[in-house]
Amino acid sequence: xxxxxIGDRTMLNQYAAPxxxxxxxxxxxxxxxxxxxxxxNILSGEDSVTINDSTYLLLSRNVLHPHNDLAADxxxxxxxxxxxxxxx
Numbered sequence: 001x002x003x004x005x006i007g008d009r010t011m012l013n014q015y016a017a018p019x020x021x022x023x024x025x026x027x028x029x030x031x032x033x034x035x036x037x038x039x040x041n042i043l044s045g046e047d048s049v050t051i052n053d054s055t056y057l058l059l060s061r062n063v064l065h066p067h068n069d070l071a072a073d074x075x076x077x078x079x080x081x082x083x084x085x086x087x088x
Contacts, residue, residue, distance in 0.1 A: 042074065049074055 041047040045059045051073050058067045058074075072088075079086045 039078070043071055051077065 038047070042049045043058060045057055048055050048057045050056075051070055056067065056070050058071050059065075060067055061071075062068075076086050076088055
């Protein structure tokens with residue numbers, strides 16, 4: 001899009017979906033940046049996490065690495081704590 005002349009970019013923007021969709025805005029308003037960073041740090045192996053009463057450092061996302069199941073357990077437990085319906 002940056003290759004378009006300024007006038008064409010402006011014209012393109014008028015056809016874009018509104019940024020302030022009410023559901024998206026509601027989710028943004030409910031998001032806590034510190035909590036989001038905390039979850040990213042856990043899933044990226046920066047911070048350790050307690051899952052099923054044991055502490056782990058999730059070091060890899062390699063398809064064969066056993067920590068993938070632990071990461072899935074962490075996500076499952078976290079979503080359940082938020083009251084969201086999850087399937088395992």
